[in-house]
Amino acid sequence: MPLLFLIPVLFFREPLFAVFKEQNYITLHLIFEIFIIASSFTIAIQAWMVFPHIMSNQRLWLGALFFSISLLEVLHTITYKGMPFFLIESTPYTATWFYMVSRLTQALGLFLIIISTEKQVNSKYRWLAYSFAFIYFLSWTTIIYHPAKLLPELVVEGTGTTVIKNSLQYTAIVLQCLCIVFLIKNFREAKNRNFMMIVASLYLMIGDSMFTSYKSVYDIANFIGHLFQLLGFYFLLRALYYTAVEEPFQLLKQAEQRLRKSEESLHYMAYHDELTKLPNFRYFKEKLAELLKREPQEKTAILIIEIDRFDAMNESLGHSFSDLILQSVAARLQETDFHNGFLGKMRGKEFTLFFKSIKDKEEAATICRKLQKLMAEPFRIQHLQLNITLNMGIALYPEHGKNADELLKHAQVAKFEAQNEFSRYAFYHYDMDEQLMDRLVLEHDLHKALDKGELYLYYQPQVNLREGRIVSLEALIRWKHPERGWVSPGEFIPIAEETGLIVPIGEWVLRTACKQLKHWHNQGFSDLSVAVNLSTRQFFQRNLVDLVEDSLKKANLPPRYLELEITESMTMNVSYATDILAELKRLGVRIAIDDFGTGYSSLYYLKDLPIDCVKIDRSFVRHVRTNKHDAALIAMIISIAKHLELTVIAEGVEQVDQLEFLWKEHCHQVQGYLFSPPASSERLSAEYEELQQQSKIYCDQLKHVQAGNR
Template identity: 40%
Template sequence: MNERKWLAGMWRNWEAAQKIAWRFVLLYIVISISWLLISDWLLQDHLQNAKWISTVKGGLFIVLSALLYYKLIQRMIKDTIENEANYRLIVENVSDLIVVADRDGYIKYASPSHERLLGHRSEEYEGKELFDFIQTEDTFKMQDWFQNEIMLKKEIEVEYYLKSKEGNQVLVEGKVVPVASGNGKVEKMVLLAHDITKRKQFEKQLIESEERYRKLVEYSPETIFIHIDGKIVYVNNAGLRLAGVQYIEEVVGKNILDFVSSEDLNYVENQIRKVEETGKTKLHDYQINRMDGTRLFVEALAFQTTYQENKAVQVIIRDITERKRAEEKVRYLAYYDSLTGLPNRNLLFDYLNELLIAIKKEKQTLAVMFLDLDRFKMINDTLGHSYGDFLLQQVASRLKACLPKGSMLARYGGDEYIIVLQEKKLEAISRLSDQIIDKLAEPFFLSDRQMFISPSIGISIYPKNGDVAEELIKNADAAMYLAKEKGKNTYQFYTSSLNSMDSCKLELENGLRNAIKNEEFTLYYQPQVDLNTNKIIGLEALIRWKHPKYGFVSPAEFIPIAEETGLIVAIGKWVLETACNQHKQWEEKGFSPMRIAVNVSALQFRHKDFAKTIEQIISNTKCRASYLELEITESVMQHLGETTTIMNELKELGVNLSIDDFGTGYSSLNYLRHFPINTLKIDKSFVDEINNGKNGEIIVKVIIDLGNRLGFQVIAEGIENKQQAIFLKQNNCHIGQGDFFSQPLPAEKMERLFSE
């Protein structure tokens, strides 16, 4: 076996072959001489007598040497054939390209793999110049290599483009091996190459992908950083801005917990452990500290990754400080009065209901004091809302100064305040009432004006005058009206004798039962105006009642009675039918059709088959559903499931839905996500605060921005002056309504306004 390897190797190297050949010649000479000398010595006695022996000896030598050479040549030829077959099998089936060319570049042999890769058969290459199949751009480079490197017997690694039969470019890499002849000169070369087109395409795609990802991360508006065991190793530009630094060195190398607020440290540490355990975290928020000490709210998402072949965690952070502030403002708006900072009626009812549950178990008592400012309307109308607002703020401050610990002061609305007092002695409650009256009797200084105000206070006691919040407040309200009737600037406890005061209310209730039949109701219409063009684009229908005895009765007086008695359902239906009929009449007269809004009470909205009633009214009046808008108050939002069902039924009819007095009732961002509403109406109480106080303007801006971002139409009602209209327009509220444009008008006057 070793001999076969030796013989096979002999033919692979010309210099080695020459040496072996000389060894054979020398061996042959030595054997021949040895044969002659030994044979002559052994046969010397016989050679002189028998010459034929010399002849036989020579012939025998020739035969033995011939047999020896035959055996050696046979074995060498056999090994050569076997090796050539093996090499040919490899060359003809290998996927790599193999080319043998002479020193001038003319191809002597091309492996069959060329046909599979480039489409040319091996025969098509033979005799042709190698450079004919190389892309022009690489030809000069290859020629230079051949002339300078290969002729110096150097193997070189090459990368170049070959031309396929179809004209495509195929990128290959490999090496060129020079083959020298016996005289040491390079006579031919062997090119070994393999296709790297797909690999290069993949590498290019990978580079492009990495570049896109790098730019996406680097220029992302969201903060992206990577940490290893808490140590920051990378941060993008947005992260530098978020941290309040200019240079990456100010962040990289620090621990991520260095930037987390102390209140959220434990929470963030738990999130880090969660990433290690599960590989990622859900979206979560916490507070961070910038380098300048500023605190920000952020929203973060973390997941495992690798960074420079190390296990790491990538974190994506979004600054949600402004969103948090807006949410806080809306939450504040839901439970606190923006003007005075006092709890509003929502928080009042929540607090009072919880307190009643607690003291009921302990059998304690409490007092509800309903306070209304005398002559406040005159001051507000005479001096303006700015003076009125300032007065309300000063009153709130003085009231808080009078109250003992454990009591609550709330602004109920307008110039009304409610005090919840945990006190069982009537003498103590009376002393506090006198103290409040005395405190408010002191002059108020508003700019350069001195003004005086007095309160009327009504008081109800739990459980004697009621055992639920609504009843206690209602009875305290009744006692407050009695205090006003007794000359104001005083207080009154609720007594059963106050029931006689309900006689007027009972008379109004009886009158309501016949008002529709006696045609005592009428509708007035107030325009809704495009603030950009001042054109009328819609109307709100407002009910008016002309009582045969009392004349025009304010809706604020009879609507609560109608709701309490259930008459609101019939009255509401009459309003809807009348408004739709009027809209159809105007359309038939040639007036441009526009959306008409009708108020719907919570009781009417939740009444059985309300959606079917609307469908029937639309059908009977021939009023198109798209021109009808139903305004509902936030009080219906307490019944999420029922309200959603009814709203969806109305939307299927094509009716538009509006939230009236947004922000004054059960304000919740939750229902804005669930209900299919079209419009938000900013309540007049907020519009009144425009140009009168910074907080009022901020709240209006928040509501407008919230409505626009959620895709709702925003309407401001109660606009009374040009400054309010300009402010609303500048802050992207596009529709307004109020006396500044037009007071509510009957149908015939509305038609004249259309014609102007």
């Protein structure tokens, strides 16, 4: 708008001469100067007040600069032609020199300030800088007011500006141009401030050009020069205000917004699980406590949901894969409409679910069955299909607890019991507390069992059906508790796996089995082999190969007589399983897949993994005569193993008709109570010949039956 106003003024300069009448020019000039002086003093005062907070040398010297300019502009105003008498009579000499000094001071000072490196300085420099500015002002005042007129005339009334004034004016323009160049070069460092200072510099340059061409103080060019000078000072004031007040305020608002977002983020992180994005245990517990306090009359159900065999999957597949399992289960749970249910995530492998109101136990049981059905469809995670089972413990309010802590504790206790239930869910009852305490005592005693010599190895024969003889023995651990007597492996093995005791126990089993087999070889049973089960934790031990090699060396047992049994879940991490099995094979030991068909089977892996033997789980053998699907699965496994040149061992053979079926399907080896239950080493040594003879009889009978059928 000012530039548009400038164009007609330049074209109609002569007609507009003294357009405001001579007596009004003094008033207009005074108005301009009051605004310029006010702007200068404002800049100086702002810088003075802001400096103690920012300690910026640039802001300090900018304030000092405009402090001196404001004082020079005051004297320029009161000495302007036509102004009343103040110090001395008004003359063009004094007024023009005060203006010229002010203008050059502003241009040079601004240039020096913007090219200087911004840094923080001590607060005492404020007084020093402003004192210097005041002394600078006094020095020029003394020179200009000197009676002898030490300086030349800058304006000749009626003729116009002199060469000296125009040169000084052009010097100010050049300095202002240099300021613009520097500001453009560093424009990105402070876009808003630099933009306003560039605009201010352009206006001041236009004002300077007007002041080089006017012939009289009543010239319209003089008026326009003051107008653009005022605009220049206004934008300088804007620039300082922006950097000193507006920008810090905006930064403060941004900081507050970031702080608010950080607080919201921290609150979210504090109350939500990072992996599944579900409310975490803290949030869940607070929500539950709030609900019980607000609606104590309602019957409420609390469920703790655990992913079954999650630890085995975690150890065999790694943390990244198990994280994907947790996310997949969480996503499927969230897809379900629980009506008045609230889903949360506990630590590790557990989820929580509570219902604000529930009718009875049957409704809670229905919910559990619905959850199990929800998990029926296999999960497709990366290249694997996984069957996920949930263990669920249920506590009801107010039957099983009066507050959140009691309910969660009792639901946790029920969850432990659910692992042993066919339905995989269990309601809390007070007897479970005793059972849990009993389990804790058993865990405590198990820590000492190995050192006290309470653990024993029993051996179950594996019979070659074609040869009719015992070819191998599977080593099975047993625990004789000093007070409880024999403790079932199904009771203490899960405890050992959870606590990590399975690792030292597994090492003991391996060393003891190798030593015992060597003892039998020395007694004359030189063709026997021994099969030892590896736990998941053992399989993922980094020193497993060294442990096996050391056990063989100490027992002086050739590696070919040792067979290591692993479960299918251990082979899910194909890369690791392939490498570790290859190392074990290089030692010369045999590898068997135990309980084949019950875990995470992938027949595709059988051809790639260095495996010697597949063991068919007893659950298939048990119903082979009554369940055509089990029979078909066994036949398929045997057929595939035959083509892959793998040995097949069927476990859990207890009846003759089961043996006949396996014989017809050309199963290589069998083991089970039909031939012998697991027995101590002493009993096996004593009854070995008898067991061998019995095995031969069974196999001969099968041969006769087959011959008769032909």
